[in-house]
Amino acid sequence: MSDKKTSIENAVARLTANYRKEELFLTKSGRHLPVRAAIIDIVKEMRSVIFPGYFDIDSGAAVFPEHYTGYLLNDLFDRMKEQIETAFLYVGEDTASACGKAARVTASFFEQLPDVQEMLLKDVQAGFDGDPAAKSREEIIFSYPGFLAIYVYRLAHILYLEEVPFIPRIMTEYAHDHTGIDINPGATIGEYFFIDHGTGVVIGETTTIGNNVKLYQGVTLGALSTRKGQQLSGVKRHPTIEDNVTIYSNSSVLGGETVIGENTIIGGNTFITESIPANSKVSAKSPELVIKKPRTCVETSNVWDWEN
Amino acid sequence: MSDKKTSIENAVARLTANYRKEELFLTKSGRHLPVRAAIIDIVKEMRSVIFPGYFDIDSGAAVFPEHYTGYLLNDLFDRMKEQIETAFLYVGEDTASACGKAARVTASFFEQLPDVQEMLLKDVQAGFDGDPAAKSREEIIFSYPGFLAIYVYRLAHILYLEEVPFIPRIMTEYAHDHTGIDINPGATIGEYFFIDHGTGVVIGETTTIGNNVKLYQGVTLGALSTRKGQQLSGVKRHPTIEDNVTIYSNSSVLGGETVIGENTIIGGNTFITESIPANSKVSAKSPELVIKKPRTCVETSNVWDWEN
Amino acid sequence: MSDKKTSIENAVARLTANYRKEELFLTKSGRHLPVRAAIIDIVKEMRSVIFPGYFDIDSGAAVFPEHYTGYLLNDLFDRMKEQIETAFLYVGEDTASACGKAARVTASFFEQLPDVQEMLLKDVQAGFDGDPAAKSREEIIFSYPGFLAIYVYRLAHILYLEEVPFIPRIMTEYAHDHTGIDINPGATIGEYFFIDHGTGVVIGETTTIGNNVKLYQGVTLGALSTRKGQQLSGVKRHPTIEDNVTIYSNSSVLGGETVIGENTIIGGNTFITESIPANSKVSAKSPELVIKKPRTCVETSNVWDWEN
Numbered sequence: 004m005s006d007k008k009t010s011i012e013n014a015v016a017r018l019t020a021n022y023r024k025e026e027l028f029l030t031k032s033g034r035h036l037p038v039r040a041a042i043i044d045i046v047k048e049m050r051s052v053i054f055p056g057y058f059d060i061d062s063g064a065a066v067f068p069e070h071y072t073g074y075l076l077n078d079l080f081d082r083m084k085e086q087i088e089t090a091f092l093y094v095g096e097d098t099a100s101a102c103g104k105a106a107r108v109t110a111s112f113f114e115q116l117p118d119v120q121e122m123l124l125k126d127v128q129a130g131f132d133g134d135p136a137a138k139s140r141e142e143i144i145f146s147y148p149g150f151l152a153i154y155v156y157r158l159a160h161i162l163y164l165e166e167v168p169f170i171p172r173i174m175t176e177y178a179h180d181h182t183g184i185d186i187n188p189g190a191t192i193g194e195y196f197f198i199d200h201g202t203g204v205v206i207g208e209t210t211t212i213g214n215n216v217k218l219y220q221g222v223t224l225g226a227l228s229t230r231k232g233q234q235l236s237g238v239k240r241h242p243t244i245e246d247n248v249t250i251y252s253n254s255s256v257l258g259g260e261t262v263i264g265e266n267t268i269i270g271g272n273t274f275i276t277e278s279i280p281a282n283s284k285v286s287a288k289s290p291e292l293v294i295k296k297p298r299t300c301v302e303t304s305n306v307w308d309w310e311n
Numbered sequence: 312m313s314d315k316k317t318s319i320e321n322a323v324a325r326l327t328a329n330y331r332k333e334e335l336f337l338t339k340s341g342r343h344l345p346v347r348a349a350i351i352d353i354v355k356e357m358r359s360v361i362f363p364g365y366f367d368i369d370s371g372a373a374v375f376p377e378h379y380t381g382y383l384l385n386d387l388f389d390r391m392k393e394q395i396e397t398a399f400l401y402v403g404e405d406t407a408s409a410c411g412k413a414a415r416v417t418a419s420f421f422e423q424l425p426d427v428q429e430m431l432l433k434d435v436q437a438g439f440d441g442d443p444a445a446k447s448r449e450e451i452i453f454s455y456p457g458f459l460a461i462y463v464y465r466l467a468h469i470l471y472l473e474e475v476p477f478i479p480r481i482m483t484e485y486a487h488d489h490t491g492i493d494i495n496p497g498a499t500i501g502e503y504f505f506i507d508h509g510t511g512v513v514i515g516e517t518t519t520i521g522n523n524v525k526l527y528q529g530v531t532l533g534a535l536s537t538r539k540g541q542q543l544s545g546v547k548r549h550p551t552i553e554d555n556v557t558i559y560s561n562s563s564v565l566g567g568e569t570v571i572g573e574n575t576i577i578g579g580n581t582f583i584t585e586s587i588p589a590n591s592k593v594s595a596k597s598p599e600l601v602i603k604k605p606r607t608c609v610e611t612s613n614v615w616d617w618e619n
Numbered sequence: 620m621s622d623k624k625t626s627i628e629n630a631v632a633r634l635t636a637n638y639r640k641e642e643l644f645l646t647k648s649g650r651h652l653p654v655r656a657a658i659i660d661i662v663k664e665m666r667s668v669i670f671p672g673y674f675d676i677d678s679g680a681a682v683f684p685e686h687y688t689g690y691l692l693n694d695l696f697d698r699m700k701e702q703i704e705t706a707f708l709y710v711g712e713d714t715a716s717a718c719g720k721a722a723r724v725t726a727s728f729f730e731q732l733p734d735v736q737e738m739l740l741k742d743v744q745a746g747f748d749g750d751p752a753a754k755s756r757e758e759i760i761f762s763y764p765g766f767l768a769i770y771v772y773r774l775a776h777i778l779y780l781e782e783v784p785f786i787p788r789i790m791t792e793y794a795h796d797h798t799g800i801d802i803n804p805g806a807t808i809g810e811y812f813f814i815d816h817g818t819g820v821v822i823g824e825t826t827t828i829g830n831n832v833k834l835y836q837g838v839t840l841g842a843l844s845t846r847k848g849q850q851l852s853g854v855k856r857h858p859t860i861e862d863n864v865t866i867y868s869n870s871s872v873l874g875g876e877t878v879i880g881e882n883t884i885i886g887g888n889t890f891i892t893e894s895i896p897a898n899s900k901v902s903a904k905s906p907e908l909v910i911k912k913p914r915t916c917v918e919t920s921n922v923w924d925w926e927n
Contacts, residue, residue: 005726005729005730006722007696007725010725010729011689011693011696014692015689018684018688021736021740022684025740027743036673039673039674055336058347068326068337072326072327073319073320073323076323109315110314111313113318114318114322116322116326117322120329120336121329124333124335132541135537135539135541135543135545135548136495136497136515138476138480141335142477145480145481146347146484148488168755169757169761172754172758173761176762181488183510183818199537200513202511202818203491203819220493221529221531221869223887229749230865232750234751235751236751237751252563253529257887271533271565271582273908274888274903274905274906276905280912282912283911283912285911286908287582288909289584290595292593293594293595294591295592295593296588296590296591360634361634364645365655366655376634376638377631377635380630380631380635381628381631388627418621419621421621421629422630425634428634429637432637432641432644440849441845442845443845443847443850443852444805444852446788449643450785453655453789454785455792456796507845511799528801528819528821528839529819557846560841561837561839579841579871579890580871598890598905600901600903601904602895602899604899
């Protein structure tokens with residue numbers, strides 16, 4: 004049995020030998036990775052710019068919105084640019100190129116913030132109109148996990164389109180952590196988007212979603228197969244959902260050629276791998292229920308909870 | 312391409328114009344919203360009052376429980392009253408009314424805390440009796456997400472019944488964030504309630520659940536349709552689950568007129584939209600499995616992972 | 620109606636009477652429970668030892684890895700030993716025994732850290748090879764919830780095998796909170812393990828998983844029945860998954876005698892309660908879809924969203 008000193012020494016010797024054998028542990032020589040915590044802070048504080056009344060206790064927001072917003076954005080600009088530059092440097096861009104791209108991407112990101120704000124207002128409206136349990140639009144901004152997920156996605160998607168490494172996924176995985184909703188930053192999502200409850204929702208990288216789409220908990224918009232791994236990178240492998248589609252809970256729509264036509268309603272617990280024409284109402288013929296009553300004598304194959 | 316100064320100025324100009332156009336961003340003039348972080352802190356600290364040995368490192372809790380509890384509750388009272396008052400003011404109550412209601416509701420909430428404590432002890436017991444993987448009752452209090460969710464729900468439900476705006480849902484969404492269990496604060500839930508694993512569970516606003524009910528991960532107690540949106544507000548649209556019912560993983564029970572009779576066991580992966588009589592054992596006739604072996608030649612419709 | 624003073628006094632009186640009636644609230648006399656927050660901090664900081672480039676902003680990690688690692692481990696050793704000792708004391712070990720066991724278990728844990736590091740490198744590789752959306756191996760370490768879950772599980776499993784009370788489950792529930800992936804620390808899991816998306820995954824206590832296994836979101840590896848509660852403690856009640864098996868999203872494999880043979884692929888949305896031979900490809904015959912077009916007149920039993 005080892006004592007403390009021996010066990011630490013042994014651990015250090017082998018851990019550091021591993022660091023030398025495999026550069027992944029320590030990150031590439033002379034380079035740094037972006038700082039995950041810094042990116043998450045930016046995402047959180049940006050919310051105070053877009054919805055000043057909700058996530059900040061500084062009442063100055065309400066009294067001096069121009070000053071408040073300008074002050075916050077100035078600070079956020081430099082912090083975001085630093086992370087983006089670090090990300091580009093890490094993947095091998097030279098200093099001049101990384102610096103220039105970071106400045107351009109950050110400026111473009113900030114120019115698009117008001118558009119994101121306007122989109123989010125529509126998403127709030129979609130949530131209020133779509134959920135009888137919503138008591139107010141404020142409640143959606145405050146509390147709804149689906150709204151946090153779409154907010155983070157709309158920011159991350161801008162950076163994904165600019166091909167910024169690491170940061171878009173760090174952002175959406177922050178939202179995934181807090182909501183159980185996994186939207187890949189590469190997905191394309193239209194206006195008036197609403198996800199209710201949300202836990203378990205997966206929206207894959209090459210998914211396209213139109214306007215006025217509503218999803219419920221456990222919906223997967225996924226790929227048919229991932230057996231080819233990295234060879235499938237960049238290939239359209241997730242479905243297209245057209246305008247005004249509702250997909251109820253725990254349904255899966257799979258495959259890059261699968262299109263759900265506009266105005267279609269997909270019932271709960273369906274498993275769809277082929278296109279559905281517009282204006283359809285789709286349900287799964289539910290598996291027949293086997294209902295057994297006490298003291299009757301029925302065949303008991305495929306049961307999992309009978310004390311026979 | 313914009314430089315930093317221009318992009319920030321443009322963003323500020325448009326963001327603040329949006330604030331003026333749509334009062335939702337800034338919250339209503341002269342009013343403040345309750346502070347989400349303050350409410351979550353109250354929920355966390357209240358746990359130290361109910362289970363002093365678990366969530367506080369202050370050993371004074373064990374030595375002087377009266378003093379410890381009195382001291383903490385005195386502090387929590389004022390903080391909770393302030394948030395409740397803010398919530399009533401925000402939705403338009405005048406100052407005298409909001410202040411009086413906040414005092415009354417907070418006092419009533421505190422009077423009910425010992426009842427909640429007693430209910431929670433029964434929920435712990437239900438968890439221990441129901442889960443062979445539970446090593447002790449302490450482990451359930453410490454670690455079980457289902458227990459965190461029911462704890463927060465039992466607090467939030469008191470405020471929901473008092474029609475406090477915003478705060479009940481902020482509370483239950485805090486639990487949803489940490490557990491993947493989404494219990495609407497409006498649901499009615501009896502004694503000895505246990506949710507195992509829990510991720511993906513949804514319990515809708517008008518659900519009624521009796522005593523000794525056990526749910527597993529992915530169970531939805533939901534509505535049949537939400538197409539009518541806010542018109543359905545207040546209508547009973549989620550099911551009734553009677554005493555001694557177990558519902559296994561990933562099953563859905565939908566509809567306001569659907570009643571699961573007492574002593575019934577619902578198997579995994581079922582989809583139920585009609586009432587089930589008492590004392591039943593229900594399983595879905597599982598969809599037939601298609602099992603293909605290597606080098607056989609079978610029709611391949613509806614497959615998702617064949618390299619044909 | 621109570622005023623503040625009365626309502627607090629009433630609450631304190633009844634809460635403290637409950638503390639006296641039921642020792643579970645206050646923890647056993649003279650003993651302390653381990654501190655949950657301290658355990659979670661250890662899990663987080665241990666990540667900086669294993670992947671120094673990712674979770675720490677101290678660039679000293681890259682320049683002086685031996686010193687950095689030794690310094691951190693020295694600190695972590697004492698903190699972990701204290702928690703383990705506390706846990707053994709709480710369940711009734713005497714001081715000498717608890718102290719000795721804590722020293723031995725902690726030393727053994729630290730000796731195994733480099734093995735965990737090597738296993739995790741293989742898990743990263745499995746993730747990169749298995750997911751076309753992964754842009755780099757670094758992204759997996761940084762962002763993938765499946766990777767956080769397996770990291771925490773691999774630490775917790777060491778302590779589970781040493782029969783340390785409370786701590787293994789506190790660790791895996793920390794990961795469950797952040798990922799929606801619920802791996803019981805008792806499960807046995809081989810090399811090159813990958814969980815994609817992950818929300819809703821449940822891996823039960825007596826599950827055995829071979830090498831090169833890939834799971835998707837919503838997969839349950841669970842028990843057939845838990846009606847016998849604590850009588851089932853220690854019984855093998857969860858399935859065995861052999862090498863090179865892929866299980867697609869939202870499938871359930873249940874039962875302690877159920878074995879999924881090597882090289883088998885299980886399609887999405889299946890419900891499996893019996894063994895599957897090696898080299899199989901399994902799909903559920905999906906329930907027939909009922910597709911209704913506008914203005915046609917079809918029987919409408921079992922629908923949930925028709926405005927008839």
